[in-house]
Amino acid sequence: MQNIRVAVDAVVFGYANHKLYVLLIQQKFGGSQLQWALPGGLVQNDETLKAAVERELKEETNVSVKYLEQLYTFGDDVHRDHRNRVISVAYLALVDSSNIEIQANTDALDVAWFPVDELPDLAFDHNTIVHKGLQRLQAKLTYEPIGFDLLPQTFLFSDLEALYTSILKKEIDRRNFRKKMLGFGILEETEFYCQQKAGRPAKLFQFKPAEYQRLQQEGFYFEIKFV
Amino acid sequence: MQNIRVAVDAVVFGYANHKLYVLLIQQKFGGSQLQWALPGGLVQNDETLKAAVERELKEETNVSVKYLEQLYTFGDDVHRDHRNRVISVAYLALVDSSNIEIQANTDALDVAWFPVDELPDLAFDHNTIVHKGLQRLQAKLTYEPIGFDLLPQTFLFSDLEALYTSILKKEIDRRNFRKKMLGFGILEETEFYCQQKAGRPAKLFQFKPAEYQRLQQEGFYFEIKFV
DNA sequence: GCAAAAGTGTTCGTACTACACCCATGG
DNA sequence: CCATGGGTGTAGTACGAACACTTTTGC
Known part of the structure; x- marks a missing residue:
């Protein structure tokens, strides 16, 4: 049986201060040590996997995401939990973190953003899962315009550029980047200017997004490459 | 609970006669209509997901694969089976089908290769799964050298080319293709010639493969593009 | 000698790379 | 007037795209 x-x-990735962050929680019924973990939990019998992710995110962290895709299913750690074997279907989510109030909801003791480069030891195999998520994000940034899901609706070109360079950890020429991005024709200048810092x-x-979809159907491919 | x-x-994809094939089975205890289905089955409590796939493939079809990767987890059809909900972790496998004797083993009534363009109605959501597998294969062909896992160890350039054009459904210039492929430096001419057809x-x-791995570590990227 | 498939080079255009100076504002 | 970050053009190069004839064999 x-x-x-x-x-x-x-x-769940968020972007702020020129850094990439991951959303972590501390579970109420953690038992032994209070380790940080990814938001998540058991799937209910009558809900889809995606619905389960969305429910858990709401219950535990109160975020609603801008982008959500299935990442990978981790099920090879046969003894991850000593009573029952658990397989975990991991999802990758992107949010505009400038626009979000996280809060520990019913199911979580605490919720916080951690810079992805400075993660603590996480529960179970969650460090592995984050790593896989980061790899996927890095790959997709180069061939799908998903970086925008980490930014506010209107954003500065310099932020977009910093997002790419910081997540991909590569340098890029500002003029070439701008030329290429604008060349796609999927960005629009607004009439507004940034409230200056300096x-x-x-x-x-x-x-x-609509323009992107249209172009895509004509056989257009988004692609940002670095040396 | x-x-x-x-x-x-x-x-499981195989390649022959300039066509891509999928391996299908008829299950012994299919119940109602005898539909064709993907090889697979329930995971045992103490085996990894990958081991489960390999076991089922052996039990049902007697193939051993050259390439195996996790594809996607299908779990949104809450009523796929009316007694229990089942979620299915799908894997993508490539075999050198010229070198394989398929046979219905203990758990299968029949096993056969079907051209991927002429599939019958499959059990459950298996048509969807095959479609996703095909998409993944098409994508990966262009940025990883996995086409070779569908071919015998030594092969003709014309076969390699036909593999690409038939799976990706795009034309390509023979000279440019050869130039590019050889330019990677991951192929080796053998001293043998094909037993002629004409x-x-x-x-x-x-x-x-070793040379590919070496190059990869130096920052080399395999990439075959079409118009 | 002809049918069938294999093998091979060059030209052209496009797209990426590298690179440095001026502009608009706030303090 | 200076510090700060924003905005812009050009020249060189490398790579992909297009394209057609010769070679080797079997029959």
Whole structure:
């Protein structure tokens, strides 16, 4: 008789201060040590996997995501939990973290953003899962315009550029980057300018998803490459 | 109480006659209509997901694969089976089908290769799974040298080319293709020639995985693009 | 000698790379 | 007037795209 539990976990990325962050929680019923973990939990009998992720995120962290895709299913750690074997379907989520109030909801003791480069030891195999999520994000950034899901609706070009360079850990020429991005025709200049920090005011841009879809159907491919 | 079963299914691709094939089985205890289905079955409590796939493939079809990767987890059809909900972790497998004797083993009534373009109605959501597998294969062909896992160890350049054009359904210039492929430096000319069918005899080539790995670590990227 | 498939080079255009100076604002 | 970050153009190069004839064999 099969005795395996099915869980979902979410790697939720946010971007701020020129750094990539992961959303972590401390579970109420953690037992032994209070380790940080990815938000997630068991799937209910009558809900889809995706619905389960969304429910857990709401219950535990109060975020709602801008982008969500299935990442990978981790099920090879046969003894991850000593009572029942658990396999975990991991999801990758992106949020505009500037626009979000996280809070520990009913099921979580605490919730916080951690810079992805400075993670503590996480529960179970969650470090592995985050790593896989980061790899996926890095790969997808180069061939799908998903970076915009980490930014506010209108954003500065310099932020977009910093997002790419910091997540991919590669340098890039500012002029070439701008030329290429604008060349796609999927960005729109707004009439607004940034409330300055210093220096010359910068135009705010926004991503045009509809235009991207249209172009895509014509055989257009988004692609940002670095040396 | 959670009541969900965990299964694995494999999309096994083979290549022959300039066509891509999928390996299908008819299950012994299919119940109602005898539909064709992907090889697969329930995961045992103490085996990894990958081991489960390999076991089922052996039990049902007697193939051993050259390439195996996790594809996607299908779990949103809450009523796929009316007694228990089942989620299925699908794997993508590639075999050198010229070198394989398939046979219905203990658990299968019948086993056969079907051209991927002429599939019957499959059990459950298996048509969807095959489709996803095909998409993944098409994508990976262009940025990883996995086409070789569908070919015999030594092969003709014309076969390699036909593999690409038929799976990706795009034309390509023979000279440019050859130039590019050889330019990578991951192929080796053997001293053998093809037993002719007609025309000028053709050299046999082989893939050098070790050389590919070496280059990869130096930052080399395999990439085959089409218009 | 002809049918069938294999093998091979060059030209052209495009797209990426590298690179440095001026601009607009706030303090 | 200076510090800060924003905005812009050009020249060189390398790579992909297009394209057609010769070679070797079997029959």
